[in-house]
Amino acid sequence: MVILSVRNGHRKRLVALGLIFLGIVVYYYLRKQPAGMNISRNVGLKADSPEFTLEGEAFRILGGSVHYFRVPRAYWKDRMLKMKAGGLNTLTTYVPWNLHEPERGVFNFKDQLDLEAYINQAAEVGLWVILRPGPYICSEWDLGGLPSWLLRDKDMRLRTTYEGFTEAVDAYFDKLIPIVVPLQFKKGGPIIALQVENEYGSYAMDKEYMPYIKEALLSRGIDELLMTSDNKEGFKQGGVNGALGTINLQKLKHQHIKHLATAQPHKPKMVMEYWTGWFDSWGDLHHIFPPEDMANVVTEILRKDMSINLYMFHGGTNFGFMNGALEFNIYKADVISYDYDAPLSEAGDYTVKYLLLRDIFSRYHSERLPDMPTLSRKAAYENSIMYQHVSMWEALQYTEGPFKSESPVNMENLPVNNDNGQSYGYTLYETQINRGGVLHSQNNVRDRALVFVDQQFIGILKYKTVELAVPDGKGVRKLSVLVENCGRVNYGKVLDQQRKGLVGDILLNNIPLKDFTIYSLDMKPGFIDRLSGAHWKVAPDAPTVPGFFQGRLFVDGYPRDTFVKLPGWSKGVVFINGQNLGRYWSIGPQQTLYLPGPWLHSGINQIIIFEEQEAEKKVLFVDTPDLGMTVDIQ
Structure with a gap:
């Protein structure tokens, strides 16, 4: 009996030690993982030494930008898994005010704009998140993400403490920030940092503006590390006390490092936007940045113990009418594709840049990177005849x-x-x-x-x-x-x-x-719905333009991604099953429009095209994008 009692006591001690050990393992695992569950943490991302720390341990941000509003929701997880397999640990995204509040006081955070679901998806995949909520985001997006109804006020002064602007920002933040607060790191979520506005140093019209935005975040419950981001020229004017300044660039120069070290001694250095490529404008060429040049700069940034965020890791598409424009002596509108010559293509395919980056980032992980997800096969569907006209x-x-x-x-x-x-x-x-x-x-x-x-x-x-x-x-x-x-x-x-x-x-x-x-x-969904019920006529050989043309795309089996090509058409807009794919224009450089498979269904799909000047009856669906003749970024 005595021997049995000793053995039982020994067994209990072993069980107790095993439970303690298991508890320690679980504790450290949860500390290391972005989590969708509500886990209380005390210390978030810190920038009070030459390197970042997360929960007190050294941490390097290996980030990449993917914008939920430029990627069909059905593909959010796919793009994130590819990011994780590429060796990145952090996702960054802007938040477009003009989509979330299309009319004053009317808010939309559902379906394609479900920001909470997007952030939780990142946590599930195992990525941290840096949120860039604006209210201004730039991003080659219409009005930099600001809603156009602000301009109904003839005295409006955007990105200042003008009362008409701050009242609108406050109302927007009253809806946005409560969604964000529970997703912060200290509350168990994946958000480790937030950006205070965006590149304000290039604007700098009001010295009180950045403190106002910072307080607008803090007063609503933001409790993680705050950052700003600017190019070198705007770095000083774009900062605000209490926020870590980061820099945006494409080619690293000694003066950039010196500038960061002088402005913020004994602080971590970070390139918030490392431009992996560039955007395109109508009438120009398609810009590319050689993969080897990109890889060399990324390697140099990491060798200097800096953190990095790739802008873009995956560009996606400016669906609808959401592209921005440039005006430097002459106005130039941006194209619909936001491929950006990024590591993941517009349709989510791997590029040489992706493979080079995966190799580079693998050296900064102690464990083997996840396998690369299988790519989806693209489809070349039968041509469609636009047989009806209004x-x-x-x-x-x-x-x-x-x-x-x-x-x-x-x-x-x-x-x-x-x-x-x-x-x-x-x-x-x-x-x-x-x-x-x-x-x-x-x-x-x-x-x-x-x-x-x-x-x-x-x-x-x-x-x-x-x-x-x-x-x-x-x-x-x-x-x-x-x-x-x-x-x-x-x-x-x-x-x-x-x-x-x-x-x-x-x-x-x-x-x-x-x-x-x-x-x-405005060609909003309601108009397209009403137009669908119009009395369409058989398209004549010489149809009246401007005009609307209707046809059908037949999909046999599971719908796959494809690309719309419009030889013989001049300029207009394409709608598939009511979805506005965006504008086309024969002057290029972009010659195809990306059509995601999830926006199609098996069987008959409706095509409506608005053409301004010169129509053709045939529409092609090809399995390879054509973004135009290329030119190296200078």
């Missing part, structure tokens, strides 16, 4: 309006969308004329206008093309000006000037035209 003039009955105005009204101030104005798309302005002569825009066209007399095309007005001859004719005739918002400028000091449509008078023989009838052609 002219734009016939389609006007399905718009909201029309509206009467003595003088032109810009898009943002039209009485549409519950008095939030028109954000995107086209606006048609019509008036009566009784003579010909010279039509002069006074540079009030934003951004490109097709001009018609009695529905007959006579020419184009756009930036630096401000005069157009109007032919003589008998009696009263109708002058129509179809203006396209090609994308608001997303960077620089002209953000307040990004109203679209006709932003002032246009003159005929030096006399302002008056008494307009205005149609809003």
Whole structure:
């Protein structure tokens, strides 16, 4: 009995020691893992020594940018798994205000815009998150992510402490930040840091603005490390006390390192945006950054014990009308693809850059990287014939309006969308004329206008093309000006000037035209739904343009990604099953539009194309993207 009792006691001690050991293992495992569950942690990411620490242990950020709003939700996990297999440990994402609050006081955080689900997905995959909530994000995104209804205020001063702007930011943050707070590291979530605004040093219009944004975050419960990011020129003016400054660059120079060390001695050094490629504008070439050059810079950054975030790791797509624009002496709208020559292509395929980075980052892990996920096969579907047609003039009955105005009204101030104005798309302005002569825009066209007399095309007005001859004719005739918002400028000091449509008078023989009838052609889902029920006619050999064309894509079996190619078409917009894929334009460089498989279904799929000037009856679906002739980034 005594021997049995001793043995039982020994066994109990072994069991107790085993449980203690298991508890220690679980504790350290949970400390090391991004977690979707609510686990209390005390110490988050710290930047009070030359290297980051996370829960008191040395930590290097190996990050990459993937934006949930540029990637179909069905592919979020796929892109994250590829990020994890590439050796990255942190995901960064912007938050686009203009998508989350499309009308003042109307918020959307569901489906494709479910930010909470996206962050929790990152945690499930095993990635930390750095959130860049804005309110301004730049990102080659329309108006840098700011909602266009802000511009209804004629005195609006964006990115300042102007009351009209801060009131709107406060209302937005009151909805956004409560979603973010429970996802912070100290509350068991994956968010280890947040960025205070974005590249403010390049704007710097109000010295009180950055402290205001910082306090807007802190007062709503943000309790993780704060950061700012700027290029070298804007580094000093873009910072704010209590936030770690980081730098954005593509080619590392000694002065960058020196600048960081001088400005923030004894602090970690981080490249928040290491530009793996570049974006494209219509009429230019497709920019690429040689893989070897990229790999050399990344290697050098890591050798200098710096942290890094790849912008972009996976670019995705500016679906719909969401592309931004540049204005440096001349206006240039960005293309729809945001491929960015990134390590993962627009459709999520591996590139040479990905393989080089995986090799580099593997050296900074003690364990073998996960296997690379299998790629999805792309499809080349049968050509579609656009067999039905409705002219734009016939389609006007399905718009909201029309509206009467003595003088032109810009898009943002039209009485549409519950008095939030028109954000995107086209606006048609019509008036009566009784003579010909010279039509002069006074540079009030934003951004490109097709001009018609009695529905007959006579020419184009756009930036630096401000005069157009109007032919003589008998009696009263109708002058129509179809203006396209090609994308608001997303960077620089002209953000307040990004109203679209006709932003002032246009003159005929030096006399302002008056008494307009205005149609809003924003081409939102409701309009496309109404148009689908229109009386479509068989497309003639010489269809009226501008016009809408309808056809069908038949998918046999499981839908796969494909690319839409439009040889013979000029310029317009493609809708698949009601989804706005974005604009096409024959001037390139982009020659195909990415069509994700999850947006298709087995069987018949609806195609609607809005074409401005020159239509073809055939639409191709190919299995390889064509982003145009390339040029190295200088």
